[in-house]
C-alpha cells in the first residue's frame with residue numbers, strides 16, 4: 001500500500017502537478033480541461049418523437065438523492081423488473097459492505113438471499129412475454145453481404161443448445177469456461193449459455209496472443225475452451241485455432257495443465273475444415289455437436305452473489321487481474337444503466353461497436369441490451385473496411401438509432417474525411433455514445449456536427465472493467481452537454497475527489513477520482529486473489545474505492561476525467577500496463593533494462609514509447625527493434641506494440657535506484673526544455689545521454 005501511495009504521490013510531488021491540461025504527469029493530448037473554443041454548453045433540441053426518461057437536472061437530482069439516501073428502496077424497486085426465483089432477504093439492508101481496510105476485509109454484497117438467472121432474464125423472460133419473434137441480434141460480417149438475424153426465440157434456442165453441450169461435458173456451476181472468439185453471434189450466445197448453467201465465463205479478446213491466452217487459461221483453469229477456426233478482420237486473416245493450439249501447448253509445457261474439451265466453431269467464411277489444426281479427442285467441431293442438442297435447457301438458479309463472469313484487465317504492475325462480477329448486482333446495474341444512459345425506447349436499434357472481449361462488450365453488447373429486450377447490431381469487422389464509410393453504411397442498413405463507439409474509432413474516421421460519412425444518410429440516428437478514453441474536443445465536435453448532424457446528444461460514458469457499467473455520463477436531454485465532460489454521476493454512484501492525503505475536496509476542484517460507497521455493479525474480488533483486490537482499489541485512500549484516474553470537477557458539478565494517474569496506458573481504449581510491456585522487453589537476451597511511458601497519439605489517444613538499455617556488446621539495429629516489437633506482439637498482442645524504441649545508454653534513477661519516469665515522459669513527449677527538478681537524480685549526466693540517443697521520428 002505504501003509503495004503504491006508513493007507512486008501516486010511521486011506524480012504529484014515532482015513539479016509536475018499541473019492539474020489542468022496535463023493529467024497528473026502523464027501528458028495526454030486529449031486531457032479534457034474545459035474547452036472554450038465554442039459554446040461551453042451544448043443543448044440538443046428534443047426529438048418530438050420521443051419523451052426522454054429524464055427531462056431535467058432537477059428530476060435527475062431528486063432520483064439521485066433517493067438513490068443515495070435510501071439505496072434499498074431505490075435499487076429494490078428497479079430490481080423488481082426482473083424475475084427472481086426467490087426474493088432477497090428483506091430483513092436486512094439490500095447492500096452490505098465494508099470499504100475500509102482498517103475495519104476488516106473489504107466486501108460488497110447486494111440482494112443477498114435472492115435467487116435469479118441472468119440468461120433467463122435476458123432471453124426466456126422476453127420469449128415468455130410474447131417477444132420471441134422480435135429481432136435480438138442483427139449480425140453483420142466483416143465483408144459486405146454477410147449478415148444474419150436472430151430473434152429472441154432463436155437466441156434462446158441456440159443458447160440452450162450450447163448449455164446442453166456444456167452440461168454434457170460435465171461443466172457445472174462454478175466451473176470456468178474460456179471463450180476466445182471473434183465477433184460472431186456465437187460469442188454472446190456462448191456467454192449466455194455459461195450464465196444459464198452457472199459456469200463462469202472468461203472471455204479473452206481474440207486480438208490477444210497465444211502467450212496472453214495461456215496466462216489467462218493458467219490463472220483460471222477452465223474446463224472448456226470455446227473458439228473459432230479462423231476469421232477475417234479487414235483484409236487480414238487470423239488463424240485463431242492455430243493460436244489456441246499454441247496456447248494450450250504452452251499450458252501443458254508450463255504447468256502440465258490440459259483441457260478435455262475445445263469446442264471449435266467452423267467459420268466457413270474464413271477457413272476450410274481440413275486446413276484447421278486439430279487435436280483429436282480434445283477438439284470438437286461446433287457444427288458437429290451443437291445442432292444435435294435439445295433447444296431447451298435447464299437453468300441453474302444462482303444466488304445474487306454467485307460469480308457470473310471474470311474478465312482480465314491490466315493493473316499497474318504484474319500480471320493481468322481477473323476481475324470478478326456477480327449475478328445480481330451486475331444484472332441490475334448493467335440493465336438500468338443501459339436503459340437510462342441510452343434512453344432506451346421500444347423500437348430502438350442499438351449498436352455498440354465494442355468487442356465482447358472487453359467489458360463494454362459484456363455490458364453493452366450482451367447483457368445490458370438483452371436484459372432490456374433491445375435489438376442490437378453486432379459487427380465482426382473494423383471501421384475502415386472496405387472503406388471508412390462502413391459504419392455509416394451499417395447504420396443505414398439496420399436503421400440504427402443509438403450508436404456507441406470509442407474516441408479512437410471516431411478519430412480514425414475523422415482523419416479519413418467527411419465524404420465517407422456524408423455518403424450515407426444516418427437519418428435513423430438519435431443518440432451517440434463514446435466510451436473508453438477521454439474524448440478530445442475536436443473529435444467530440446466532429447462526432448456531433450458531422451456524424452450526428454447536430455441533432456444527436458453524445459453520451460460520454462466513464463467507467464471501468466471493475467465498475468461493471470457506466471458510472472458517469474450525461475442522461476440524454478437531461479442536462480446540457482459540455483464537450484469532453486462525462487458530466488454527472490449515475491444513480492447510486494457517490495463520487496469523491498480526493499487530494500494526495502486522502503482528504504475529500506469539495507466544490508470545484510481537481511484530484512484523484514474515488515468512489516465513496518458501493519454500487520450494485522462493483523467487482524467483488526479478483527479471481528483467487530482478494531489481497532490484490534484490496535491492495536489495488538482500497539488501500540491507496542482508506543475508505544474509498546480508488547479508480548486510478550485523475551479528474552476535475554467544475555462549478556456546475558460536472559466531472560472531467562483527465563486520464564490515468566497510475567502506470568496504466570490507454571492505447572485505443574485498451575488498457576495496458578507499463579509493467580507488462582517492460583517485462584517482455586526485459587526478457588530479451590540483449591536487454592539490460594527498460595522503461596515504458598505514454599506519449600500522445602493522434603488516433604490512438606496514447607501510444608507506447610519504450611526506453612531500452614542494451615547489455616554490453618549488443619548494438620542497436622533495425623533488426624533488433626523488429627525483434628523487440630515482435631516479442632511484444634507475441635507475448636501480449638499487436639495493440640501493445642510500442643510506437644518508438646529508444647535505445648539509451650541508461651535510465652534516469654534516484655539514489656535509491658527508482659526510475660524517474662517523469663523525466664522519461666518529458667523526453668518522450670519532446671518537452672526536453674521543461675524537465676523540472678533534476679536534483680534527485682543519482683547521475684545527472686544520464687539525461688544528456690538519453691537526449692543524445694533519441695531516435696529521429
Ligand code: WT7
Nearest residue numbers: 435436437438460461462463464465561564575
Ligand atoms: C479506464 C478503464 C469503460 C469501459 C471500457 C474501458 C478510461 C473509460 C472513459 C471516458 C475518459 C475513460 C479511464 C478508465 N476511460 N471511459 N468516457 N472518459 N476516460 O474499460 O479497460 O477497464 O479502462 O478507461 O482511464 O479508468 P477499462
